[in-house]
Every structure is written in structure tokens, then in C-alpha cells.
Amino acid sequence: LNIRERQSEARAPFAPLAQVTEDTTDPEVWGRNWPKEYDSYKRTALETRTTYGGHGGSEALPQEKADRDPWRTRIFAGYAFSLDYRDRRGHAYMLQDQESTKRLTKPQSGSCLHCHASVMPLYRKLGNGDAKAGMDATYKMTYQETHAQLTAMGHAHPVACVDCHEPKTMQLRVTRPAFIDGIQRLANSDAPVPQLPSVQQWRDGKRDRPYDPNLDATRTEMRSYVCGQCHVEYYCSTKMPLTFPWGHGLRARDEEQYWNETKFPDGTPFYDFEHKETGAKLIKAQHPEFELWSQGVHARSGVACADCHMPYMRDGAGKISDHWVRSPLVNINRACQTCHHVEEDEIKARVATIQNRNHELLERAAAAVTDLLDAMNAAKARGATAAQLQAAFDLQRKAQWRLDYIAAENSMGFHAPQEAAMVLGEAADYARQGQLAALRADAPAAAAAAAAARVTASH
């Protein structure tokens, strides 16, 4: 094999035309060395519409999620996400879509840029070479101030080559401190990780140094890790450094447990926002693609994000990774059919079956959570006290976390169909239990106690 390798290099010497370094965030420069990848990379600005995914390209800002589902505004009442919460677009738009969200009318942390720009040079500067320290410096800074510094340095760019590639060898690597921090938290836990063999290998080893994705991960894992730097649930505000909640595992319930055990620096219990209607302290879920993927059979079978979202494409004499990162449903022949030798229409139909089931369950869970809000408002109108509503508050937090988790995840259940259905089933169950708790909130003590008992009984 080594012979083959050397021959291969002899034939295609690695002769870069342009010099690229850790500070070369401009993809155009890299593009001189790797024009094919660069060309496909630029296509992320193009339109890619599908039933539940994709986007309309440059035509306009993507649709407000609440235009489809009014409940999406209501469940975030009193929180920035009720002001403006749209569908995603391609990588080319990640910075401008962030800049133009009305959520920025509320104060936001500088760490927002972690996943929306090529931010590493700024991190190294702020941390005098230590990127993690640099990131931790940004959370207290305002978004605007951080953005200004990044622009001044000339790095105000969407995710760029250097964010996923080591400039000398072009090897995949992860750069984002929050990911390295989070995956180490996962490695140090005892959560089962059948889909991440290198983590188990590290656990079984000497453990004389922390798990290091760039040293320990297999190439297959790296093909998902680079995406896991951003497509994950997170906490990002000026109260606490940017955090990926992986200390108990990657399932929705594991992340919930992690947040429930988290305390703010001032020692008060963690929460994202107080719901304006009910006053409950809730947690927000953001795009947990990496986490949901990890619960599916594809992850277990070693199928990486890049396999479906950056499939190889024949290009003249060579074969390259399609850097037009997009919905696989507009690229089925490359994204699916190499492994599934089934007609394109049949593959579409299989995905539709999974996504439609998931969508129906999503609306069912949303209806339950909406009924819960009505019930809690009614109870308050009857004069129920916060103390009396405590059981309802807890159930609202559980139910909304689960509803939001699958609603915020971007594959409409495809990444792990059974797991997603389970999370939505729990959401509906907890929401209805919350309604019962609200109805009973101001009932005579005895009844209330009985109710509480029954509620816990059925957790």
C-alpha cells in the first residue's frame, strides 16, 4: 500500500500555486490550489428547495418558521426567538443571515460568531495564541464589538477552508474550542458511544492526556466532527462561556440532565428564558443535528455527515468531495444511491414516509404544548400561585425542550427516525400531564397532592 501511495504522490505532486496558512481565511486563495472544491464550495449560495429543507438561494431571507407554525412564536414568548426565527440557508449566507436577524436587537454575545464566521485568527489574538482562552474572552464581549474586530482583521467570512483543513496537508481537523471542550466532556463521561469508536478506544487506554479529536479520531469520525463544530445544541450568552452540553451523553434526555445540573457563575440554576405567559424558566434547543445523527443507524454503521452532504463527485479525471454542502435530496444519486441501489423515486418516497410521520407527530406535540399554555393561563386567571403551579412549570420545561429539540433539528426526523418519534411522544405526554397539573393546581391540597403523586408516578 505504501508503494501505491508514493506512486500516487509522484503522479500528482502536492505543488500548491498559492501559499495558504492558518491565517488564510479567504477561500479564494485556497481556490487557486483546489479550484474544483472551491467552485463547488461557492455553490452553497444556490437555491435548494425540498419539502422540509433547503432554501431559496439569494432571492430573500428564508421563511419565518412561525409563518408555517404560529405556535413557534408562542412557545418562545418573551425570548429573542419570538422576534425572528427563520429556516436555515446555505453556508454562503451564514454570516449575513446572522447579521440581519432581529434577534440582534437584543444584546447578544460575541461567541455567536464561533459558528458563523472564520473566527480562529481572532480567537488566537484574544488568547495570545491560546484559542480556547480567546473564545472564552468573547462571551462577555458584545456581538457588535467582536464582529467589528473580526472585520478589522479581515476575517469576517463564512466558514472557510481553514476551518476544516490543516493548511499544509489538507487533512481534516477540528478547530472550534467549544467542540473540543464538549467532545472531551463526552469522552470523560461513561455514556455509551458505539457510533464513536475512537472515544471508546481512548477510554480503554491510558488516559494520560485528554481525548484529542485531531489525534485520536478516525478519518470517518472526522468526516462528522468537522460538522459537529457547529450543528449542535449549545448555550451562548454573556452569562457564561459557550458550552456544548455533552457531559452525560448525546441524547435529548442526556443534554436536558446536563442543563438541569448546570449552575450559572452566580450559583443560580441554569435556564435560557422565562416564558412570558406562564413565567416558567425554560431551556432552548438549537439544531442538534450531530446529536440526533448519533442516535441513528447510519451513525452506527459509520456513515458520516460528509457521506450524504458532501458526497464524492466525478470531475473530469478526478473524484472530489462535493463542497456544495446541501440537502442530499437534491443530490440523491451521489448521496444515497452508491449505498442504496434503489430508484431515486423510491428513495424519495422512503424519506417522505419518515419525514411525514415525524411532521405529524411534531404537530401533535405542538398542539399539546399549546393546550398546556392555555391551561396554565386559566389556572393563573383563577388565581393559582407560582408555588401551586410548580409541577406545571416543571412539565412545561420538559415538554417544550423535547418539542423544540426535534423542531430545531433540521432533518425532520430523518437522522434518527425512531429516536425522534420517541422524543416527540414524550413531549406530548409531558405537556398533557402539565395540563392536568395546571387544572389541579388550585384544587384543595389533598387533591393536588394526589395529582402530583400520579404525575410523578407516570414519569
Next chain:
Amino acid sequence: LNIRERQSEARAPFAPLAQVTEDTTDPEVWGRNWPKEYDSYKRTALETRTTYGGHGGSEALPQEKADRDPWRTRIFAGYAFSLDYRDRRGHAYMLQDQESTKRLTKPQSGSCLHCHASVMPLYRKLGNGDAKAGMDATYKMTYQETHAQLTAMGHAHPVACVDCHEPKTMQLRVTRPAFIDGIQRLANSDAPVPQLPSVQQWRDGKRDRPYDPNLDATRTEMRSYVCGQCHVEYYCSTKMPLTFPWGHGLRARDEEQYWNETKFPDGTPFYDFEHKETGAKLIKAQHPEFELWSQGVHARSGVACADCHMPYMRDGAGKISDHWVRSPLVNINRACQTCHHVEEDEIKARVATIQNRNHELLERAAAAVTDLLDAMNAAKARGATAAQLQAAFDLQRKAQWRLDYIAAENSMGFHAPQEAAMVLGEAADYARQGQLAALRADAPAAAAAAAAARVTASH
């Protein structure tokens, strides 16, 4: 054996020794022609324990389901299934396990034998050659009388070769009138059938004669149809001929719709039993393996029951079907590894992940249904009238149907993981809505109305 012998074995000829006809129900006779299939057929008496499936062989009657899950007795209060409801065993026991169930202490229909014995000769006799007429003759007869006639004819035997094979050609064929009746009902409907291509083909054709599985079905479909003769939801009593409810499709909701639209011969609406605690009229789900399988990706990929439960096994240079019909988890190398080249332990782990999730959701839905029973009892204790409880009755029927559907299905969710999770999620949601309806049942009209409105809103 040495290599030369093996090579000659590879060319071993085949010669029929015994004459077998439509009336040869004794497998021993067929076994003289096909000793290998017969030998494996006899092994269905052997023990096959797994986490959620299999059985203990001849040691004793299988476990009462209620020993694991007390709620299984309560949800059937007032119905024969609350007397005695055990796990299944191998085919060798199908007749004796039926004979020994305490459910027979209540009057049962002669049609019970449709799926527990080699009953075709009796059907032909009772129908003067017309098997369907013969089956329809048995539903009014008592189980005991029918059993006596079958024994007198010498056919009191578990499922035998002749039930699945045409004696002259050994081709697969379906014999059971209730299946032919049911699959025709499905063919005549417009329910989508991507997993049964021959049905769609018949629909697109002239339709000058009814869909005939024995003429129209592909061989792959026959490898599931022979099982679909028995592993299906059914209605079997002296009130109405044996029926498979496939007029609107094969999903749990389709079968529910079919039953809800069914009337008894006397014109009263269909139901299985009246719940002793609440008085609601409920429907019972029985082992819908064929139906749940049809909703999974295996069915869509043309993977048949026989592929996993009767896999081919090499026999010298040829191959035979393993007639030891059993849990594939005790036969993974033949049942799964032919298609999934993955370590046996990894395959076990994947199934465990699916089944454990399903089991957890099952217990969640059961807790909700149990709470519903408590709530309805409480409402009645408060003096709520049947009229006031109507909404709760309807929701109990919906919730229990779905809980029972997945509880009665024997793969613990494996046959279609996402669909099973969806059905259980609906079960929990409807049960909790029922609790709310019960709580509000005897509230002032206005409130009740509002409640009803909200309940329908969230269907």
C-alpha cells in the same frame, strides 16, 4: 467427509418417495420426501429464549404477560384476555396452547382453529368443497364442537406442510379464506401499498376478476403472505364471521377506522368488549405482525418474513429453508448476516437499542392509560353520567387500541421502529386527553364544551 465426497454431494439427486395430497395434513408423511425441512420443522418445539421474545420450549406454558405487566390484566377487565394471556411459543405448540387457555372457559368460536390447526379439509367438508363457505360455517359453531369434528377427521394438527405448500409442485400458496378475503379487501381499497407491488399491478390492470394472491403475488410476497394467514389482527367470535380489517389499509389507524365503520349483523356498532371499570366499548388488537412489518423499511425493501424467520441454510452444494420458524436473534448469522455483514454482537446491540426504546415507550403509554382508568373511575364516583363521559369513552378506545396494538405485536417494535413509536406516542397523548375529559366530565356545561372543543382541536 473429504473433498471428493463433498463434491459428489453437490450433485445429489432428489426423488419423491411418498404420495402427498390436499388431505395429507400429517407432516411425517411429507417428511419422507423432504426429510431436511421436516427435521427443522420439528425443532419449533425447542426452546428459544431472547430478551423480549422466544419461549421456554416444552418446559411449561409460557409466562402470563400480566406477570411482567399487571396493567395488561386491568386494561382487559371484563374480557377473556384478563383471565389468561400468555407469551407465544413455537408452531409445534399452537394447538395445545390454544386448547389449554382459560379463555376457553368463555364460549369461543370454531373459527379459532383457522390459525391453530391444519383446518382446510374440515372447511372443504363443511362447505361442500367451498373452503370460504366452510370457514363461514364454523364461526357460529362452538370451539369444542369444531375441534371434535377436526379430531374425528384426523386433522387436529398444528400448521402443517399442506397449509403453505401445493402438494404436487411444493410451491408456496395461501390456503386461509380469511386472508384471501382480507387481502382482496385491501386490493379493492385505494390504500397505498408500496410494499406489495402485485396488488398495485392488479389495481392498474383490468380488474376483471378479484385479486388472487395465489395467481398474482410475486414469490417474494408469498414468502410473507403465508405468514400473513395468521400473524394478523382479526375479529373472531360467534357474532360475525372471522374478519381481517384491511379495507382502509394496514396501519393501526386504518384498521381502527375499519372497525369503527363496521356494524354487527344486527346493525349495532362494532366492539370487542365493554370495559368492566369504565363501561367503554373497546376493540382488542391481536398480533399484527404482518401489518407492522408492512410499515417498515424491510418490507419496502422486499425483505420477507421468511428471509428472517426461515432463512436459507446451505445444504451441501444446495440450500434449504430453515423450517425451524423462530426468533431470528437465535439465528443471526443466517437471518441477518446474509444481508448485514456486521459482527453478531453489533447486530444484537442494534436490535436491543430499537427494542429497549420501544419497551420504554410502551410502559409510558401504559402508565397513561392506567391513569385514565383512575380518572374515569373518579369521575363516575363523583356521579358523572355516561353522556358526560362520552368524550372520555372515545379517547379510552383510541388510546387502548394503540397501546394494545404494539403490546400485542410480537417484535417489540423491531418490525417498524418509527411507526411503532408513533402509535405509542398517540396512545399516551389520547390517554392524557381522556384524563382531562374525565376531569371535566361533570364540570358546568360551558367548561365542558370548551374542553371538548380543545380536545378535538388537538386530534
Next chain:
Amino acid sequence: MPMPRTLWITLAVLAGLLLGVGGVTLHEARALSYLSSDPKVCVNCHIMQPQFDAWQKSSHHAVAGCGDCHLPHDFIGKWLTKALNGYHHSKGFTLQDFHEPIMIKPRNARVLQANCLRCHEDLVHDLVRTRDRSRPGDELQCVHCHASVGHGDTVGLGGPERAADLPHPARPTL
């Protein structure tokens, strides 16, 4: 099971292969298969029939035979693999003690990967080039996505019943 004879055969197979000459027993074992790269000789063992049938329908049957994919193409490795596989296969075939369905083992998987590259590296050199030198064997496995090129969708056949399949103590009651 006539052990001595079996042993003799397999040893002879090994020796014979290394020397590249055949003998009576060798011939009987069709071990000469391993001197040829003609697919037909691989199916002198019916065990190989499923793979042979599937290969004939595969995208490669016109361009690659069994040996092209499954035998190394550097001189030593080629003969060593022929000898080892010849030994394994004959032993397996004689003793019937191998795992069924047959699943490729790591060593042969590496041979296979090398052969994919042998024919296709012009096309995939970028993929190979960016692999991580520090972890040999960590390049993308072609079969991760192209497992079907040789034999279509996975083929294989479960083995005959073996004592281990039966519960102990086996107690049929029929």
C-alpha cells in the same frame, strides 16, 4: 472425519503452492485453482458459487476477475496470499468449520483496498493524498461506499445446522 488425510492434503496444498507444482492430492483438492486467475476455477468450490454468480452480474465482471481484486499484485504477496488462502479455504472447505455467511477478513480486505487503488488511483488520488500518514490503514475504505462493485448487493448464505445451534440439552418433544 479422517483427520490424517485432511492434514496431509492441506499441508500438501501449502507446500505445493509454494513450490508451484501440483500432485495427485493437490489436484484432487483443486488447489490448482490458486495458480490460476480464471474465475471459473474459484467455483470449483461450490462455496464460492454465490460470489461467482453475483460477480457475473456485477459492474466489474467484464473488467476484473476474482484474482484482480482478491490477490495482491506484488509478486511475494501474491504467492503468499495464494498459499494462505489456499490453506484456509481448503481447510475450511474440508473441515466445514468456517463462519457462514463468509465475510471478508481484515487481511483480505486490505488486499482488496490495494487492488481498488491499483486500478483507480488516478481517479481517487486526491482522496488518498489527504489521508492521515500517522495512522496507517486509516484511508477511506472503498467498500464503505462501493461494497457492491464486485458482487452487487451483499451476497452470502447461512451455513447448515451445527450442534451449537441447538439449545442444551436439546429436547424435542415431537
